[in-house]
Amino acid sequence: MSDADERIEQRPPTLSDVAQQAGVSLATADRVVNKRPGVRAETIRRVEQAVADLGFERNLGAAQLARRVRHRVMGLLPEAGGNPFMARLRQALEEASHTGAGRHLDLTIQAADTFQAEPLAAAILEAGTVADAIVAVGLDHPAVREAIDAVVARGVPVATLVSDVPGSARLRYVGIDNRAAGRVAAHLLGRFAGGAAGEILVVLGSRDLRDHRDRLDGFREALAERFPLIDVTGVVEGQDEPAATRQAVARILQRQPRPLAIYSAGAGNAGLCEALAERDLKPVVVAHELTPETRPLLVSGRIDALIVQDPGHEARSALRVVEAALSGARIDERQERIRVEILLPDNLPD
Amino acid sequence: MSDADERIEQRPPTLSDVAQQAGVSLATADRVVNKRPGVRAETIRRVEQAVADLGFERNLGAAQLARRVRHRVMGLLPEAGGNPFMARLRQALEEASHTGAGRHLDLTIQAADTFQAEPLAAAILEAGTVADAIVAVGLDHPAVREAIDAVVARGVPVATLVSDVPGSARLRYVGIDNRAAGRVAAHLLGRFAGGAAGEILVVLGSRDLRDHRDRLDGFREALAERFPLIDVTGVVEGQDEPAATRQAVARILQRQPRPLAIYSAGAGNAGLCEALAERDLKPVVVAHELTPETRPLLVSGRIDALIVQDPGHEARSALRVVEAALSGARIDERQERIRVEILLPDNLPD
DNA sequence: TTGTACGCGTTATCAG
DNA sequence: CTGATAACGCGTACAA
Secondary structure, X not given: OOHHHHOOOOOOOOHHHHHHHHOOOHHHHHHHHOOOOOOOHHXXXXXXXXXXXXXXXXXXXXXXXXXXXXXXXXXXXXXOOOOHHHHHHHHXXXXXXXXXXXXXXXXXXXXXXXXXHHHHHHHHHHHHHHOOEEEEOOOOOHHXXXXXXXXXXXXXXXXXXXXXXXXXXXXXXXXXXXXXXXXXXXXXXXXXXXXXXXXXXXXXXXOOOHHHHHHHHHHHHHHHHHOOOEEEEEEEEOOOOHHHHHHHHHHHHHHOOOOOEEEEOOOOHHHHHHHHHHOOOOOEEEEEOOOOOHHHHHHOOOOOEEEEOOHHHHHHHHHHHHHHHHHOOOOOHHHHOOOOEEEOHHHOOO | OOHHHHOOOOOOOOHHHHXXXXXXXXXXXXXXXXXXXXXXXXXXXXXXXXXXXXXXXXXXXXXXXXXXXXXXXXXXXXXXXXXXXXXXHHHHHHXXXXXXXXXXXXXXXXXXXXXXXXXXXXXXXXXXXXXXXXXXXXXXXXXXXXXXXXXXXOOOOEEEEOOOOOOOOOOEEXXXXXXXXXXXXXXXXXXXXXXXXXXXXXEEOOOOOHHHHHHHHHHHHHHHHHOOOEEEEEEEEOOOOHHHXXXXXXXXXXXXXXXXXXXXXXXXXXXXXXXXXXXXXXXXEEXXXXXXXHHHHHHOOOOOEEEEOOHHHHHHHHHHHHXXXXXXXXXXXXXXXXXXXXXXXXXXXX
């Protein structure tokens, strides 16, 4: 028993406390805690023992303060264009980059076409030469996967944001479980439609976007399980843009004039609603993301429910995750899980 | 123009930069930034100008590090007893108290009976004498309001958690908009019930809990607006406990044997479901909070949807808010808004 | 009214 | 392999 045991310890234990308890210097304790090389096995053991005994947790604020090097993070997002969710995500990333964990990251955001595999892969490879970490909206394509694997192999951690690149060596995917989101959509549509039999149309941005495809898969799956009387009779792609979406929907409505419900898994919802209004249709509609585009549609009842993810949370999480990777810190899993939220007119945030 | 303008500034501006730019010392810049007295008006102006020019934002981590005093925060939560949500909230508070903003708060959690106004008021008053700030699950009662006003008047900030005490001088309410939550419940129940006419039962913990009453109000309101064919024909109180809830529900089922749906605004849902199972009833059920009690009920389909708030988020937010008040920092409103989430079997987190 | 100087807990450099 | 020690950005006694 040391003297330290005798006084009531209100202050969290510091690395000095650990060093003292282990009978080593601060520097050595630091080496052990940060798993740096050059310490005898026996010494490592003693320090780790002290850490455990004292319940030491390193003070992230102080660590950040002391670290000299600033890390460069490249953010690869699609041109916002007609997609307000991406615009908001970009803004959220910029905000997060000078607060909290992002504080000493130099974030550069670059537009990258998320619909085209080769350009995105090239952008990732190039970013890997100038940045210490990458945060990118993914695209599920071999070229992109290889690009990610290449930069990760060079020691540049990559976090995929919103749309994953499964099978790649990315450090982590930051976004919702899109299959679950699709299931939720099916569940809501089915119940909102009152269990009636009927036809459903699905609108995607593109089948190449992993998030959209996952949503569709989950949607079909849950529909088959729970609402076997409802059929998906058409899937169209609108490139996440209002104009293209409007055209695509108008076209399919010629063949399927009275859909029971519509699941819009991508952006471009204003176009969808225009196409419906033209024909004076009022099917049950479930769409994604809360944006200046979708908000009034939900309020006015043109959209029945929105399935959303919080871009602010995603941005902070992505930066926390790469920051942790870069500095060898742990993360609180619970805080990083991005939720599938459901918005009705009644729980719309201001 | 100073020399600083000529180099590219990757590093966020520090207080030193501000001081230099304004031609004052670090200490003076600090006084202005933290609104401490003893600075000439003209000097204040110059410093504020510099802050604006440079876009200075103080480094919270460093500020926390430098501050000597540790603040004592008292947490007043009801005895967890049969209420697993409160148990989780308590755990979340403890975790949050040694991470991030909570890092240099000394949190003491004390059980306080949230169903009894006088004991809670007494606990608040007493806490006000030993703590620098208070985080408490509220009760909407004049005695509690007065207790809060009294300790706040003494300079002890109070944050109400989960259940508010409206009209009191509390610094802030940290929790969901319960009226909106009730509206969401009505919306879901109505639509899940397929627009059919029928009777609805509501189960509360107690009418004295502000959060439960708000939920009921919002529920009735939205029901009247959107589903005029559905009537609330019974409201029972179960003290948030399974046993009492079971009894209360069993009793009312004798008078109203075939409810269309049930809205459970409080805890004790296991008891509710038992009472229903006894009579082999399967109405649409919407309840609150994801806990070890409700999770299996949602998975098995005994509960159709859960309306939840994230206790982890609430705990971190509450500590951030009092920490900010204690140290004069600002907060990011967007990050502090607690969301009304809807859980279906399909978007249940692990 | 303003400035100087030290310390907070951690990291990194440099000398043993 | 290990130990001193100087930063990091800010808060605060204390001096002027």
